[in-house]
Every structure is written in C-alpha cells, then in structure tokens.
Amino acid sequence: MTDLIVFSVASNKYALKIENIQRIIQATELTEIPNSNDIIDGMMSYENGVIKVLNFRKLIGLPAYKDELAVLFQKLKDGHLSWMNALKQSVETGSKFLKTFNPHMCELGKWIDSFTAYDDRVSTVLASLVRHHKQLHFRGEEAYELRKTDKEKAQEIIDTDINDIFTNTMSALDTFVEELDIVSNSLQKLLIYENKGMIFAIKVDSIEDIAHIEETDLISTDKEEKYNDFLELDGVLDLDGV
Secondary structure (H helix, E strand, C coil): CEEEEEEEECCEEEEEEHHHEEEEEECCCCECCCCCCCCEEEEEEECCEEEEEEEHHHHCCCCCHHHHHHHHHHHHHHHHHHHHHHHHHHHHHCCCCCCCCCCCCCHHHHHHHHCCCCCHHHHHHHHHHHHHHHHHHHHHHHHHHHCCCCHHHHHHHHHHHHHHHHHHHHHHHHHHHHCHHHHHHHHCEEEEEEECCEEEEEEECEEEEEEEECHHHCEECCCCCECCCCCECCEECCCCCC
16 A cells, blocks of 8 residues: 655646655745756755755746736636626616625635635735625625615715725735735645655645555556656556546
C-alpha cells in the first residue's frame, strides 16, 4: 500500500508519495535568489534554516497563478456588470429577473465562499467585499420587488444606493487585482518535500486529497519520458475517473 498527496495545478492533478512530505503550509512571501533557476520562486525560512521554493507551474510550463487570478477577477467583474444591467432592465421594463438574488449563488459569491485570507490587508478587503456584495444582492431584490408597486421609487434606489454599492463592490475586486501576489499566497500551498537528504518547498495551487493505492494501481510509463530535467513520471493513476 502506498499513500499519496494529491494536489492540483491549473486543471490537472498530480501526486507525490506522502513519505516525502514533511508538512503542508500556506504559501508565503519569499526572498528572491539572484541568478537562480527559472523554476525557483525564491527562498524562505524553515525551522532552523533556509530552503528554496520550487514553483510547480513553472516546472511544467504553465502561466503564473496570479495571471489566472487576474483573468478570474475580470470575469467576476463582468459577471456583476451583467447582473446590474439585467436588474436595471427588469425594473425599467417589468421583465422577469433571471439571475440570482442569493449572494452565495452567483459566481462571485461562490468564489468568496471558497476563499480564505491569511493576510491582514487581504482580510480587510475581503470583509469589505463581502459586506458590499451582500448589500448589492439584498438591495437589488428590494428594488425588484418594489417595482411592482412603485417603479419610480425602485429606479431611484438603483440610481443612488445600488449604483454606489456596485461601485464599492467593483473597487474591492480592483484592490484584489492590485494585491495579486498576496492573494495568490492566500490560496496556494507549499509542500515541504524531502528527498535524499535535501529539503525544499513545492508551490502548488491546492491540496485535493490523500490517496491510498496499491502499487499495482499505478500504470507504468516510459521511464525516459520527462517534462524537463527535474520532473520524471513514475506512472499515471485513475482516481475516481480522474
């Protein structure tokens, strides 16, 4: 029986033997190493020494995690711009509002619920985002219901209160974009890895699971197959269809 730590990088899953993993910790700010290998993000203090941090994304040639976050935040902003336009149209024309008033069910709300901040600055911005986002949905629902009896008052609420709340919500998202490095660290994990007496950290997007497998479950691959000089596959594994 072999135990594996399963982790995600972008849309792909990988695994390492758990016997080589000392700890799993939150990603943190690093000190740059001049003239280091491109796959090394920097170094960090660990226990009584300093260790290098290897970026798994760079190892397999993927864009930086913060670049994907920038795309995500723009998508979330566009989504709520569409939400606002749909609300205005519903109030103005009396048409049915087909989006959600539940702040946990929109794409932004789902992302907020999945995000945990470990930096004080990010926590402050997150609290502001949560507050304004909830207000946006609740006030939007009030305006939508009010349009049935007082369309003029409903439009006034949108033009004043709701527009201001929307602006504050977008401003909080813009702040996340400005703090992408810190936000990335609040999401990514570090695997403290030991092999042949060497200790270093591997930065990954997220930890998925611990898998218990038999050696016979591993499908062998050509031992000469490598992504680069640092990564060699032992094989592939089917875990619940993945």
